[in-house]
Amino acid sequence: MTMRDAAEHDAPEGFGARVRKALAWRWGSQLVAQFITWGSTIMVVRLLEPSDYGLFAMSQVIVTALHFLNGWSFASSLIQADRVGDREIGQVFALLLLTNGLLAAAQLALAPIVADYYGQPEVARLLRVQALIFLAIPFTALPTALLARRLEFRSQGIANLVSAAVAATTALALAWYGFGVWALIYAPIAGIAVRAVIMSIAARLWVRPVFDLRGARRMIGFGGALTLCQLFWIIQSQSDIFIAGRVFSVYELGLYSEALFLTLIVTGRFIPPLNDVAFPAYAELHKAGRSLGPYFERTMQSVLLVVTPIYIGLALTAPEAILVVFGEKWTGMAPIVSGLAIVMPLMAVQIICSPTCTATGKEGFYLATSIAGAILFAGSFFIGVQFGAQGLVRAWWVAAPLLLIFTLALTLPQIDLPLRRLVVAAAPPVLACLAMVGVVGGLRLALPAEIGPVATLALLGTAGAATYAGMLYLVWPDIVRQSIAMIRRTPADPLPTAAATPAPAGRTRDAAE
Structure with a gap:
């Protein structure tokens, strides 16, 4: 053929x-x-x-x-x-x-x-x-x-x-x-x-x-621009281990790296496969003269609806989850996991911005965000490593929001999407998660210590999931119905909501372990 x-x-x-x-x-x-x-x-x-x-x-x-x-x-x-x-x-x-x-x-x-x-x-x-x-x-x-x-x-x-x-x-x-x-x-x-x-x-x-x-000039130019972007992505995503490798012991580095691997599973494993579909789909839409703004808005909301409760729930239950799943010798990474999980929804939104530039041939914007990410993350890690693993966690807290602000400032005008609409789309998962935090936090204080980590994890997880789902169903029932309809039938829209989720996977381990 x-x-x-x-x-x-x-x-x-x-x-x-x-x-x-x-x-x-x-x-x-x-x-x-x-x-x-x-x-x-x-x-x-x-x-x-x-x-x-x-x-x-x-x-x-x-x-x-x-x-x-x-x-x-x-x-x-x-x-x-x-x-x-x-x-x-x-x-x-x-x-x-x-x-x-x-x-x-x-x-x-x-x-x-x-x-x-x-x-x-x-x-x-x-x-x-x-x-x-x-x-x-x-x-x-x-x-x-x-x-x-x-x-x-x-x-x-x-x-x-x-x-x-x-x-x-x-x-x-x-x-x-x-x-x-x-x-x-x-x-x-x-x-x-x-x-x-x-x-x-x-x-x-x-x-x-x-x-x-x-x-092959266009081919080499396009590939070369993306490769240059990846060079700066390397600095952003690998500088913490590179810097910490000379400061931490092998044991401490193992705890941090495994905590990072755990918290990057969703953004690193499940968003990139969606990216694989999004890039050619976005490219085809662009060639047909379609605006990408509405698709990006719906995509961001769908991604946040899924990843935000997962990460906030992980942050709330990390001590029990690590002990039950990984064993007692790994409990030292629980506070690292809790801290990293808080910022990961922002990284998920960061990732879904890239195909709006690459699919339309505007690699320059992707390059600009890659350079900004390299500067922000490497600089933050260089300062944070002096305070141990928690210093690196706090470096994530500083660098990730700043990079997302910079990326959205470049991306949204290109796809004709007002920031106000993006904030409105993000409100349901964010507010539902705030309710989940209140319920889980109150329940943790009320639970007796003697019930053990397995029962505590089960109760907190169930209460958190029920609160999040109940909040969405009671306050935003249309969003729930639209999400269910998207799964059960082929939508009339030419691009399914979840299909537009792209970009570099970041630091993910090969499917080896």
């Missing part, structure tokens, strides 16, 4: 139906994959020690930093382009092979330097093995972009499920047999290798790389 545009949009389905089907496969498969990963993660965390996660976090600073430069943005240019032929696909393939080959070599060269920086020789060995990840990226990035351009996510869903199962099984088996931190290293390698094979077959990637890059 040739991969030309003439064959990409012949499906008899309407645009809305295609988006809805794509969203169902991409997000639904991610949900199932996460249940697989969570089950494995909980068991692996109980088998390993915080120091294992500390070593892993040290290596991930470099792996994640280089991963963001892996040329995926060149593949994304195929989604945004008006027309794509076999030559353009071959050129992207060549760029991906060159870029990831250089990144693998760079990681091998940096391994001993990074180990010396942290004073941990084991980190060098971890980095050398993890360089294998870059060899598989061209065979995942290119097929993903080709399928996403056509809004075909069924194959990606299957690949997600199989690779998650392979990675989770690998991590659990190695942790069980005493491989320690290496369980966290080999699992993502196994997962991405399986995903590369499945995705290449699904996209029928029978194309040779074209190293003659004449005529």
Whole structure:
């Protein structure tokens, strides 16, 4: 099958139906994959020690930093382009092979330097093995972009499920047999290798790389701009571990990094799959001359309706949740989780802003917010690290709101959306969560200590969920009905509300643990 545009949009389905089907496969498969990963993660965390996660976090600073430069943005240019032929696909393939080959070599060269920086020789060995990840990226990035351009996510869903199962099984088996931190290293390698094979077959990637890059100026410009954005995103998302790695002990770094991983699960795992659908959907809407403002407004409200109660509930119940789920040796990360969870709804809104710029070809705005994020977060972490893990938490409290204000100031005028409408849309989940805080806080004071953490967690969780749902149903019943209707039937609007949730996943661990 040739991969030309003439064959990409012949499906008899309407645009809305295609988006809805794509969203169902991409997000639904991610949900199932996460249940697989969570089950494995909980068991692996109980088998390993915080120091294992500390070593892993040290290596991930470099792996994640280089991963963001892996040329995926060149593949994304195929989604945004008006027309794509076999030559353009071959050129992207060549760029991906060159870029990831250089990144693998760079990681091998940096391994001993990074180990010396942290004073941990084991980190060098971890980095050398993890360089294998870059060899598989061209065979995942290119097929993903080709399928996403056509809004075909069924194959990606299957690949997600199989690779998650392979990675989770690998991590659990190695942790069980005493491989320690290496369980966290080999699992993502196994997962991405399986995903590369499945995705290449699904996209029928029978194309040779074209190293003659004449005529690829727009592709390179678009991909280069996004890669530059990712460079600043690296500074924003990795500077806390990089700075703290020389100040904290391995144990303390393990607690902080795992707390951060836990609080980033929703924004890092469930919003990016929606982004995968949103970017091509937004691009197609823009090409059709449609305003993105109404979709962004509804998207933000839908995202906040889901993530805000999850994060505020986690902040309220972190001591019991950590003890029950992770065990007593991890209770030291409970206050870190509580503090980080408070600010994560703001990060969720931050993430959904990016496709309004990238899908319309205005990468400059995305670059500006990326630079601002790098300055705000790195500066805040540099000051906060002097006060330990809670200092880093407070750095999040300062940097995240300031970055969101800056991002909205750039984004909203571009999509003709007044700030007042955005505030009104955000009011229901915010006010319902304030009611939840009051009820859960009062109930905690009334509960006797002797009932134990399991019963306390169950009672607080039930009371919080009931308060939030009841508040929405009594005060904003139309929002509840619209949300239910969106799930149960195909909406008349061409873009489902939840489909417009994009952007960089941030610091998320591969589905390995």
